[in-house]
Amino acid sequence: MIAESLYQELILEHYKHPQGRGLREPYDAEVHHVNPTCGDEVTMRVKLGDGGKVEDVSYDGQGCSISQAAASVLHELTTGSTVSQSLAVVDEFTRLMQGRGQVEADEDVLGDAVAFAGVAKYPARVKCALLAWMAYKDAVVRSSA
Amino acid sequence: MTHSMFDVERIRKDFPILSRELPGDRPLVYLDSGNSSQKPSLVINTMRDHLEQHYSNVGRALHVLGSESTEAYEGARDKVAAFVGAPDRDEVIFTKNATEAINLVAYAFGNPTGTDERFRLGPGDEILVSEMEHHSNIVPWQLLAQRTGATLRWFPVTDEGRLDLSGLDELLNERTKIVSIVHQSNVLGTVNPVAEVLARARQTGALMMLDASQSVPHRAVDVAALGVDFVAFTGHKMVGPSGIGVLWGRRELLEAMPPFLGGGEMIEAVWMDRSTYAPVPHKFEAGTPPIVEAIGLGAAVDYLTGIGMADVMQHEHDLTVYGLQALGEVPGLRIIGPETAEERGGTLSFTIPGIHPHDVGQILDDRFGVAVRVGHHCARPLHLRFGIPATTRASFYLYNTTDEIDALVRGLHHVQKVFG
Numbered sequence: 001m002i003a004e005s006l007y008q009e010l011i012l013e014h015y016k017h018p019q020g021r022g023l024r025e026p027y028d029a030e031v032h033h034v035n036p037t038c039g040d041e042v043t044m045r046v047k048l049g050d051g052g053k054v055e056d057v058s059y060d061g062q063g064c065s066i067s068q069a070a071a072s073v074l075h076e077l078t079t080g081s082t083v084s085q086s087l088a089v090v091d092e093f094t095r096l097m098q099g100r101g102q103v104e105a106d107e108d109v110l111g112d113a114v115a116f117a118g119v120a121k122y123p124a125r126v127k128c129a130l131l132a133w134m135a136y137k138d139a140v141v142r143s144s145a
Numbered sequence: 146m147t148h149s150m151f152d153v154e155r156i157r158k159d160f161p162i163l164s165r166e167l168p169g170d171r172p173l174v175y176l177d178s179g180n181s182s183q184k185p186s187l188v189i190n191t192m193r194d195h196l197e198q199h200y201s202n203v204g205r206a207l208h209v210l211g212s213e214s215t216e217a218y219e220g221a222r223d224k225v226a227a228f229v230g231a232p233d234r235d236e237v238i239f240t241k242n243a244t245e246a247i248n249l250v251a252y253a254f255g256n257p258t259g260t261d262e263r264f265r266l267g268p269g270d271e272i273l274v275s276e277m278e279h280h281s282n283i284v285p286w287q288l289l290a291q292r293t294g295a296t297l298r299w300f301p302v303t304d305e306g307r308l309d310l311s312g313l314d315e316l317l318n319e320r321t322k323i324v325s326i327v328h329q330s331n332v333l334g335t336v337n338p339v340a341e342v343l344a345r346a347r348q349t350g351a352l353m354m355l356d357a358s359q360s361v362p363h364r365a366v367d368v369a370a371l372g373v374d375f376v377a378f379t380g381h382k383m384v385g386p387s388g389i390g391v392l393w394g395r396r397e398l399l400e401a402m403p404p405f406l407g408g409g410e411m412i413e414a415v416w417m418d419r420s421t422y423a424p425v426p427h428k429f430e431a432g433t434p435p436i437v438e439a440i441g442l443g444a445a446v447d448y449l450t451g452i453g454m455a456d457v458m459q460h461e462h463d464l465t466v467y468g469l470q471a472l473g474e475v476p477g478l479r480i481i482g483p484e485t486a487e488e489r490g491g492t493l494s495f496t497i498p499g500i501h502p503h504d505v506g507q508i509l510d511d512r513f514g515v516a517v518r519v520g521h522h523c524a525r526p527l528h529l530r531f532g533i534p535a536t537t538r539a540s541f542y543l544y545n546t547t548d549e550i551d552a553l554v555r556g557l558h559h560v561q562k563v564f565g
């Protein structure tokens with residue numbers, strides 16, 4: 001009953017059929033982030049273009065459905081957008097995840113990522129959801145450096 | 146269960162928490178005793194009674210409460226000593242947990258404040274552990290190796306989850322000063338062949354320690370019969386409270402070791418520039434100890450003795466046979482550890498293809514009230530050995546039932562449906 005709100009259909013869909021998975025060339029920066037408590041891992045590459053355009057976000061990793069689905073959703077939301085737009089999504093997603101389930105999600109900003117709203121009620125799983133997003137932020141900073 | 150005296154339903158009534166319900170009217174199915182066990186009323190009431198009626202500091206107060214407290218605290222030591230067959234009650238040292246007990250021994254080696262040859266350690270000397278250890282029996286020895294320049298080595302683990310002793314004579318050699326291995330693995334359930342390793346240690350002159358955190362709660366352990374030098378275990382896994390653990394060591398070795406922590410109660414006399422130390426066990430019990438916790442552990446030992454450790458072990462063995470069979474029917478499930486109940490305890494760790502243990506554990510908990518542990522269970526090197534990041538672990542104790550194992554299996558089938 002409670003798990004249902006955690007394992008939204010959209011999350012399970014992304015977990016079973018990840019979008020944009022696999023590491024690709026060319027890229028400006030590659031990062032590797034791990035979640036030491038459960039061993040979730042993600043390697044992420046970012047390729048930026050003119051005008052702050054995010055040309056590609058490619059990734060590989062292993063871990064629970066939440067962490068892997070989060071990477072897939074992130075790929076969809078960031079690829080083709082701009083650095084500033086995508087970082088606004090990262091900020092909103094982080095705010096939602098750290099809100100202990102008390103924060104109202106801004107669906108206009110988050111798009112499909114609102115499906116993760118239920119995760120915020122599970123402190124042990126918040127890190128799983130944030131793993132790919134923190135990696136993305138890190139990779140963008142390194143790409144622009 | 147088949148034998149006459151052991152009545153699991155009656156035992157369950159001794160543990161108040163087992164009849165609580167979880168939110169959403171789900172019964173609690175507690176299969177995480179390998180992590181920490183639940184507590185019977187006897188332990189809870191003994192601790193409350195002590196706090197309400199007898200509490201004071203131990204060993205230093207001359208009043209009535211002081212002597213009642215001291216008597217209860219030292220009485221707990223007697224009980225624990227008898228429970229594990231210690232030849233001498235002063236060989237039982239109360240620590241905070243098993244982790245502290247292992248660190249206490251590790252700090253005796255290569256320690257400039259000690260003089261005994263057996264504890265001298267430096268470059269060229271070796272420390273031997275195994276690949277199936279809990280981090281508590283790895284990291285203290287890594288730190289010791291770093292402090293002294295000694296070399297840390299380890300027994301490998303076979304694919305079946307047994308200690309690989311094929312290299313025993315080479316791994317345990319004249320350079321080895323201490324070998325410390327787990328008695329029963331907290332992941333694999335494997336019970337290790339202590340006698341074989343000890344025989345070799347006696348040939349080469351190495352000291353031997355056992356991490357008995359997962360054996361003392363589940364089987365009759367007799368330290369004298371085992372014949373090793375040090376044994377560590379922890380109160381919270383044996384129906385006792387957290388905050389109390391035990392180091393048993395041979396008196397003669399304990400006397401030869403330097404103190405661990407310095408402070409009140411561990412001294413004989415103190416001058417500004419030096420001190421002399423109290424006899425064991427007090428030499429190793431600096432500061433005010435976990436008084437009520439030790440007394441609680443004494444009650445835990447009374448409780449387990451009342452049930453009988455042979456019956457506890459038999460019950461868990463029956464659960465293990467049943468559990469291995471039942472889990473074997475879950476499609477694709479892989480047991481990490483021995484697939485038969487021989488020389489094995491009731492700790493069943495497993496993987497399910499394509500489903501991460503965190504997802505398994507979450508659904509078992511949320512939907513079925515089944516509490517298991519997921520992750521690497523503080524044994525990361527062992528998981529690396531098997532090429533997996535994590536496992537799901539169900540661990541049984543005297544109060545678990547075959548119905549609870551059925552609930553686990555039902556839950557696993559549901560997990561497979563969600564992620565299928």
Ligand SMILES: Cc1ncc(COP(=O)(O)O)c(C=O)c1O
Nearest residue numbers: 242243244279281331356358379
């Ligand atoms: C085999 C083993 N050794 C050591 C420990 C550490 O016990 P504690 O955390 O109580 O020191 C545990 C418990 O987690 C264990 O299972």
